[in-house]
Amino acid sequence: MASKASPLYLVFALLCTDLSSVRPPSESCFLRVPYVRVLPEGLKDQTQITIRGEPKPNAEKFAIDICKGDDIAFHFNPRFNEDGKQVIVRTTRIRDVWGPEERELPFFPFSPGKPFEIKILCTSSGYRVEVNNEYLLHYSHRIKELHQITHIQIRQNVVLKHVHIESCFLRVPYVQVLPEGLKDQTQITISGEPKPNAEKFAIDICKGDNIAFHFNPRFNEDGNQVIVRTTRIEGVWGPEERELPFFPFSPGKPFEIKILCTSSGYRVEVNNEYLLHYSHRIKELHQITHIQIRQNVVLKHVHIDFTPQVPYLQDLPEGLTDNALITIRGEPKGNAERFDINIHKGDDIAFHFNPRFNEDGNQVIVRTTRIEGVWGPEERELPFFPFSPGKPFEIKIFCTSSDYRVEVDGKHLLNYGHRMKQLDQITHLYIQQDVVLKYIHIDFTLQVPYRQDLPEGLTDNALITIRGEPKANAERFAIDICKGDDVAFNFNPRFNEDGKQVIVRTTRIRDVWGPEERELPFFPFSPGKPFEIKIFCTSSDYRVEVDGKHLLNYGHRMKQLDQITHLYIQQDVVLKYVRIDFTLQVPYQQDLPEGLTDNALITIRGEPKGNAERFAIDICKGDDVAFNFNPRFNEDGKQVIVRTTRIRDVWGTEERELPFFPFSPGKPFEIKIFCTSSDYRVEVDGKHLLNYGHRMKQLDQITHLYIQQDVVLKYIHIEL
CATH class of the missing domain: 2.60.120.200 (Jelly Rolls)
Known part of the structure; x- marks a missing residue:
């Protein structure tokens, strides 16, 4: 009986052949099976193997093996009837030992006698397999050295027509149409690298001409690396989001971006590290039409997966x-x-x-x-x-x-x-x-009418955040801040009152409505269009912002915030989210449009985080910092409070001496900063701590207060 040639023998025989004299087969030719293709330089990231053929009419199984010598890095083995089931076994063989099998699949794509096209994309993480232009599976590397792959072999019950191996780069600008839109839990995976001289590139998830999510890394914007995120609706760009924990891209360095579409927004991960969440401004995922990628990027792989991965x-x-x-x-x-x-x-x-x-x-x-x-x-x-x-x-x-x-x-x-x-x-x-x-x-849809009790009332600096959208046929809706049966603040958008759009604001005391306020710079609501309303409660008024734009102030007619009993929302509105926050967001900025004055008092209540390293309170004049107050909990084993001034990006001399260090992680504090004509006088928990003489003396030119880093803020009040 004739002995069976080993794969290595076939490899050697082919290596000894003058391949320059061998013409690639035409589409009409059949390739001999078993088929071996030598890979003298191995594989590399983004190599694509394309195989066309068809299972024989009586096929039981066939196999595609990507080999490293006698080992098999990836064994792809469709079986047409294994105990009555159709399966595709995937595994690896190392030193003649087969590893665990993977068998789960969304569908079985092969039929005896029916032509197929298999595409195997080799990536840094594994092999991505597509059959007849439908994504089938991903097989993670168990043998990771792609450059050590020696050959591919195809065998058993298959008629083979075409095998082609090529490095795969996608053309930029790149557009992928999404005929059925996106849906909750869709994952978009993008592999590539910024060009060596990259200035920027952009990934846009689009709804027609609108851009639902614009993700735009910029490598040098006034000397900074930033990723701008925003939305464009009807040609108008919305507010930009720029804050980030880190910048994950470098020119010429490969990346893998994963964008997970959820019901609340887009979650972005780069190289397996969480980067950011971008909340939806265009919420209709099923109306997304395409994704486009453009500018200074080399694109290797784009995949859109509609099945959630486990974990x-x-x-x-x-x-x-x-x-x-x-x-x-x-x-x-x-x-x-x-x-x-x-x-x-x-x-x-x-x-x-x-x-x-x-x-x-x-x-x-x-x-x-x-x-x-x-x-x-x-x-x-x-x-x-x-x-x-x-x-x-x-x-x-x-x-x-x-x-x-x-x-x-x-x-x-x-x-x-x-x-x-x-x-x-x-x-x-x-x-x-x-x-x-x-x-x-x-x-997160809430029932309307909606009521939230406030057993301890409201406080100065409380923030009420409301997200939702007016119903498609909305005539009006109302937000009421109530004191028992009285209404301290009635906020009542009306979509068609005698042909006009108005927002009525008023107060009801003992069943009597007070004078109405109606004047507005703009009307921010549209039926069916999502909104975010923020109501800031201060000691003097309610300040209302819609979609990031200041809308109005409503002066208190009932001043006892601690006697407020509940929030009530009713009528033609779909309610998604309501939150009342008695803790201020950090970083925190409070604008001071008229500056500070001699004898102004800034009161700050909060506590350092449990693992606090430092926090900072900055009194600013534009980009300059008139007074930087910076407690540090462990600087070379010491607790210090650094005080200094920054002018035109240059920090001045530091002051560090103190009679005591008044802060502890997790322990509440109250800081009072008294502004005088000569200095800032700081008191903590009722004890005088320090004076800081003015290095910028024009108090009326102070623009804002800024607080950042490892601190939980509860209350801020500025008394002029």
């Missing part, structure tokens, strides 16, 4: 709310032992939902909470166990002020009382283990 993480930058609804559709894997759904507050887990399919012969769902690494008591009792391996499910988790209420396939399953009650401090949802995910959606 799965969804950030919740604004937490959850009472009445939020989490919907999860999927199915346990065929061999599932367990999976879990975790609602997190940082590293803590507020709600751990953990179905186990065989725990000592029992099916159970463990529910518990983890705080500072310690798991709490478990809840296990259930009326029924609703999951089966391979069987689709729909889980709904209703978040209420008292508990999480879980429903599976339309049947109520359990309530889990809150052990961590601050829903607004929830940071993310995390799902892992033996589950295939199909769909995840978080709905």
